[in-house]
Amino acid sequence: MSTAIPCSPQHPPPPIPEEGVVNEPPRRWGSVWNMTRSEIDLLLFSTALKLLLFPSYRSTDFEVHRNWLAITHALPVSKWYYDTTSEWTLDYPPFFAYFEKVLSIPAAYVDPAIVDLQNLGYGSWTVVAYQRCTVILTELLLGVVLLRFTKGAADPARQRLISGSLFFHPGFLIVDHIHFQYNGFLFAILLWSILMARAGRNLYSGVLFAVLLNFKHIYMYLAPAYFIYLLRSYCMSKSGQILGGRFVALASSVILVFTTSLGPFIWMGQLPQLFSRLFPFTRGLNHAYWAPNVWALVTAADRVLLRLVTRFNLGITINEQGIASASRGLVGDTVFTVIPHVKPFHTFLITACIQMMYMIKLWRTPSYESFLNALALCGFTSFLFGWHVHEKAILLVLVPLSLLAADNYAYFKTWMIAGTAGIFSLLPLLFTSAEAPIKIIYSLAWGTITICPLYKQVYEFPPSWPLALLDQLEYAYVIGFMPLQVFFVVIPMIAGKNPDIQFLPLMATSVYCAIGMVWAFTRLSILYFSNAFEASPK
Amino acid sequence: MHKQGMKAWVVPLAIATSAWVKWSIGLGDYSGHATPPMFGDYEAQRHWMELAIHLAPQQWYTYDLQYWGLDYPPLTAYISWLCGKVGSLIDPSWFAFEESRGIETYNSKLFMRSTVVALDMLVYVPALYAFTRIWHKSRSLRTQHASLLILLFQPALLLVDFGHFQYNSVMLGLTLLALNSFAVGRDLLGAVCFVLSLAFKQMALYYAPVIGSYLLGKCIFLGPVQGTRLFIRLAVVTLSSFTLLFAPFLPPIAPLSTFFAAISRIFPFARGLFEDKVANFWCFTNVTLVKWKQLFLGKESRLIKLSAALTVAGFLPAVFGLLWGSFKTRLRTHPQVVSREGEARAISLAAPARTPSPTLPLLLYALLTTSMSFFLFSFQVHEKTILLPLLPLTLLLSGATVGDEVYSLGILGNVVGVFSMWPLLKRDGLGVQYIATLLLWCRLVGYNPFCLRLDSFVGLLSTAVNAAMILLHPLELIVTPPNRYPDLFPVLNVLVSTPVFGFIWLWSIKRGIEVGWALGGLPGSGTDRGFKDHDDGNPTEELLNLPTAGPVKSMRREHGARAVSLGHASGLTLASTSGYRDPRRRAVDRLRGSSAGIDE
Known part of the structure; x- marks a missing residue:
């Protein structure tokens, strides 16, 4: 906030220190944590914003986590995965349960009612403040890891932008600080693991990923890339010989992690019960609101086909169950009317086949860059083709993809399209009107602050006119989200209670986002296959 | 931002972020949430909307007064409608x-x-933006943006309007629009804006003595002919806009009694000297020295007179400074100026139409003096009233240089202002918002309350006050006040806050005298005295960019060259105070043209 002093022409103006300059002197406070002043500024700024969100809407996930605090505090370990006092049973792996156990200890001091197992739906000020605080505090790990990313990066200025964009990611704000989850903390572990891979410390990377898997098993989406990468770059020499010592070291440490996590439950013979909690295969293809993936497109196509078939009387057999499903809009299980039915096994097969292609590429070029690509693509494939994917899973794609965004213009645009579509698809997660301005203004501001500077740094003119046209189309797609949002707001006002149109905005959002996601996925795949990575396993 | 080549985005993003913060504060509780039967300010405002749309204007000030009867002036009622x-x-x-x-x-x-946010966006935010553009015109874009941020995120107003629930930003915004109009020389427009501000909330009266004397001063400055003309115009415009606003309560439409009913609602003298624990003179001395209520038992009217007298004494220096400054710098035929006929004509032609009075740099200090004096000494003050002195203080702060006195006191005043409202905010359940907005704003202005500053008196004062504030919060959390003193912490709050407010009041008088003396006391005489280069980027620079810029500008250039010789003298008087910019450098700047400011 300093006032620049005007200078006479003889004297050149003194260089004005700007925020974000790398060689800024670290401050007294910051020097302990090795942070520059602007980094502390950003941290405090984000903390202030998050504090303001304390009284905002919270989903049932808030009660889920409160209930887990109560379960882990009140019950012995042996009953954790059996308790059914609340409908929100514990369905995360043991490390997360241990994590909740740790959090429950101070909670009991703050307010014993928080950890009372029978106190269902407890929503007093203390529990809100406590749980929201734990999210903010555990998310600090994300900040630390992202800072580390900046330190040794090839281009620190760009990495700083990326790190900042991740720390302020609207996905985290929406899902963690409003909806309520601990993704910031979990993604910090993932990023830490990726950071270790960048530093060439693959053993640590593997161990951290194993730890992460035992926190939340959804990260299995990314497991194939990890498996191949570690096997190829850590356990094998460049020429392809297996390094036995390393293999044993990796295997034993991963097994050690799993034993720490699952050991007590194996010993108590509760493994089947635990797995039945972790993998409930009784859910439908789509989540209540369709995540923007291939199945959303297929379901939408099915709905359109149904209209066509009934209008033109084409004589195709229609699944009666499907009509009921269609008329119920988006709630409940999806049953197709015209298109043949899809089973979990099919989605699994498709996902595996597609992932296999990337794995082969990764096997051939096991470099860090290639690994990042494969990681993003692995997450992407699972998200697009998986069974009962939740829209929150998009973060699994966006976070690794962000790390690639500053590489070149092509990656930047992939990231931009996937990011916009992904964040937009998260907006309906908060359906309450009080949070509408919050999520929209925040996302727009974040988009402006991250996309504009990155764009300026990486822009390249498209080499040929069809590509230039494509470039324009892609920007048109991103701009298209604005009318879509208007549509989203206006339609419910017109429609009222009409069930036919009521779900139209959600469907439109889902389909429009899915188009962007599929396109970004295609782009990334092409980029990956056309990129000749230097095979440099360390 | 500036480095990333995103200058154009700063203002929209700043406004968007402030809107975000305002809306997020609104997620929390408000005054009187779930406390039947009377609820609080929120219900009062909502109830007025209900009254306004269901009753004829003549009944607004008389209907069921026991349940939140309307006690704000008509513009509030119209907007409520x-x-x-x-x-x-x-x-x-x-x-x-x-x-x-x-x-x-x-x-x-x-x-x-959403009505609060919308009205704020319509009135206050544009007024702030205009302020940074007009008053800091000669400063770099970077400084303008910084000052906009400081003003947008001023924590006290955010918490009261969007947390506690009131529409102060409309009143303050209208006053600010009036100040902006004065700064570009549109006095009539400014007078209308100020009347609107008064008609929205009578609290704007705290500014009235200074606004009035500024305008009167302008008339004096213009001399007998032009001055009288302006005076008559101002009187006509002010009176007619008041009449228009009160029209539904005046004779042709309603009997005169409705007007008096409204007036007695708007100015309630029937209440006590002070209500809760307010960090003003009365409450402070009540705790420490004299039990005023017992001393004046049965003689309340005397107490009112005493408080009125003290208030007037408190703002008199400001009023006097403005009038005296105008008198000293008044336009008159002076031999030196006559010899430069062209210039003199240019000035006398341009001045009445579009130039501000030379006392403009005094205006903010004077506003601070008068509003603080009202806050400290007047009758029936509420703790939220601190918003009124905080507006000119923050405006001054927005143009201050890091580390000078205006900067330190501006921040201290704002922080203590928020702190003084803590009992109120705590009652409303806005604790988290209190922490968050303070954190945000302190970081924004680059202020660390945990830092020791022992180099100056202001530094020592802020260190002591910060320590007291930081200690009081955890104490309040841990210690339950004894039964004898249930109000222990609010009282301690008053004891910490009042000295700071008192000090700021005295300081504003001192600064007013300094600036006023600089106006009339510098070498060089005649018309352009008031336009000499001053300090803290004052807006007399407006002259530069007048519509009639041609002749005036040439005068300015010459004047700038003369400033080189004046540099030493004015440097001595001003360098010791604050925000001083070397006139020699500025003169060179002028020669380089107005683009210099942008290059900074």
């Missing part, structure tokens, strides 16, 4: 007559919150 109409279009049950008392549904709350 508008909000009520719009709200009833969406859902009539929110403002159903008498049925809707105490309604606190999710959607009605949302609507009420």
Whole structure:
């Protein structure tokens, strides 16, 4: 906030220190944590914003986590995965349960009612403040890891932008600080693991990923890339010989992690019960609101086909169950009317086949860059083709993809399209009107602050006119989200209670986002296959 | 931002972020949430909307006064009517007559919150933006943006308007628009804006002595002919806009008694000297020295007179400074100027139309003096009233240089201002918002309350006050006040806050005298005295960019060259105070043209 002093022409103006300059002197406070002043500024700024969100809407996930605090505090370990006092049973792996156990200890001091197992739906000020605080505090790990990313990066200025964009990611704000989850903390572990891979410390990377898997098993989406990468770059020499010592070291440490996590439950013979909690295969293809993936497109196509078939009387057999499903809009299980039915096994097969292609590429070029690509693509494939994917899973794609965004213009645009579509698809997660301005203004501001500077740094003119046209189309797609949002707001006002149109905005959002996601996925795949990575396993 | 080549985005993003913060504060509780039967300020405002749309204006000030009868001037009522109409279009049950008392549904709350944000966006934010553009015109874009940020995120106003629930930003915004109009020399427009501000909330009267004397001073400055003309115009415009605003309560439409009913509602002298624990002179001395209420038992009218006398004594220096400054710098035929006929004509032609009075740099200090004096000494002050002195203080702060006195006191005043409202905010359940906005703003202005500053008196004062504030909060959390003193912590709060406010009041008088003396006391005489280069980027620079810029500008250039010789003298007087910019450098800047400011 300093006032620049005007200078006479003889004297050149003194260089004005700007925020974000790398060689800024670290401050007294910051020097302990090795942070520059602007980094502390950003941290405090984000903390202030998050504090303001304390009284905002919270989903049932808030009660889920409160209930887990109560379960882990009140019950012995042996009953954790059996308790059914609340409908929100514990369905995360043991490390997360241990994590909740740790959090429950101070909670009991703050307010014993928080950890009372029978106190269902407890929503007093203390529990809100406590749980929201734990999210903010555990998310600090994300900040630390992202800072580390900046330190040794090839281009620190760009990495700083990326790190900042991740720390302020609207996905985290929406899902963690409003909806309520601990993704910031979990993604910090993932990023830490990726950071270790960048530093060439693959053993640590593997161990951290194993730890992460035992926190939340959804990260299995990314497991194939990890498996191949570690096997190829850590356990094998460049020429392809297996390094036995390393293999044993990796295997034993991963097994050690799993034993720490699952050991007590194996010993108590509760493994089947635990797995039945972790993998409930009784859910439908789509989540209540369709995540923007291939199945959303297929379901939408099915709905359109149904209209066509009934209008033109084409004589195709229609699944009666499907009509009921269609008329119920988006709630409940999806049953197709015209298109043949899809089973979990099919989605699994498709996902595996597609992932296999990337794995082969990764096997051939096991470099860090290639690994990042494969990681993003692995997450992407699972998200697009998986069974009962939740829209929150998009973060699994966006976070690794962000790390690639500053590489070149092509990656930047992939990231931009996937990011916009992904964040937009998260907006309906908060359906309450009080949070509408919050999520929209925040996302727009974040988009402006991250996309504009990155764009300026990486822009390249498209080499040929069809590509230039494509470039324009892609920007048109991103701009298209604005009318879509208007549509989203206006339609419910017109429609009222009409069930036919009521779900139209959600469907439109889902389909429009899915188009962007599929396109970004295609782009990334092409980029990956056309990129000749230097095979440099360390 | 500036480095990334995103200058154009700074203002929209700053405004968007401030809107975000305002809305997020609104997620929290408000005054009187779920406390029947009377609720709080939120219900008062909502109830007025209900009254306004269901009753004829003549009944507004008389209907069921026991339940939040209207006690704000008519413009509030008109805006309430508008909000009520719009709200009833969406859902009539929110403002159903008498049925809707105490309604606190999710959607009605949302609507009420959105009216505050919308009115703020319509009045206050544009006024702030205009302020940075007009008053800091000669400063770099970077400084303008920084000052906009400081003003947008001023924590006290955010917490009271968007947390506690009131519409102060409209009143302050209208006053600010008046100040902006004065700064570009549009006095009549400014007078109308100020009348609107008064008609929105009578609290704007705290500014009235200074606004009035500024305008009167302008008339004096212009000399007998032009001055009288302006005076008559101002009087006509002010009176007619008041009449227009009060028209529904005046004779042709309603009997005169409705007007008096409204007036007695707007100025209630029937209440006590002070209500809760307010960090003003009365409450402070009541705790420490004299039990005023016992001393003047049965003689309340005397107490009122005493408080009025003290208040007037408190703002007299400001009023006097403005008038005296105008008198010293008044336009008159002076031999030196006559010899430069062209210039003199240019000035006398340009001045009345579009130039501010030379006392403009005094205006903010004077506003601070008068509003602080009202806050400290007047009758029936509420702790939220601190917002009025905080506006000129923050405006001054927005142009200050890091580390000088204005900067330190501006921040201290703001922080203590928020702190003094802590008992109120705590009652409203806005603790987290209190921490968050303070954190945000302190970081924004680059202020660390944990830092020791022992180099100056202001530094020592702020260190001591910060220590006291930082200690009091955890103490309040840990220690339960003894039964004998249930108000222990509010009282301690008053004891910490009042000295700071008192000091700021005295300081504003001192600064007023300094600036006023600089106006009339510098070498060089005649018309352009008031336009000499001053300090802290004052807006007398306006002259530079007048519509009639041609002749004036040439005068300015010459004047700038003369400033080289004046540099030494003015440097001595001003360098010791604050925000001083070397006139020699500025003169060179002038020669380089106005683009210099942008290059900074």
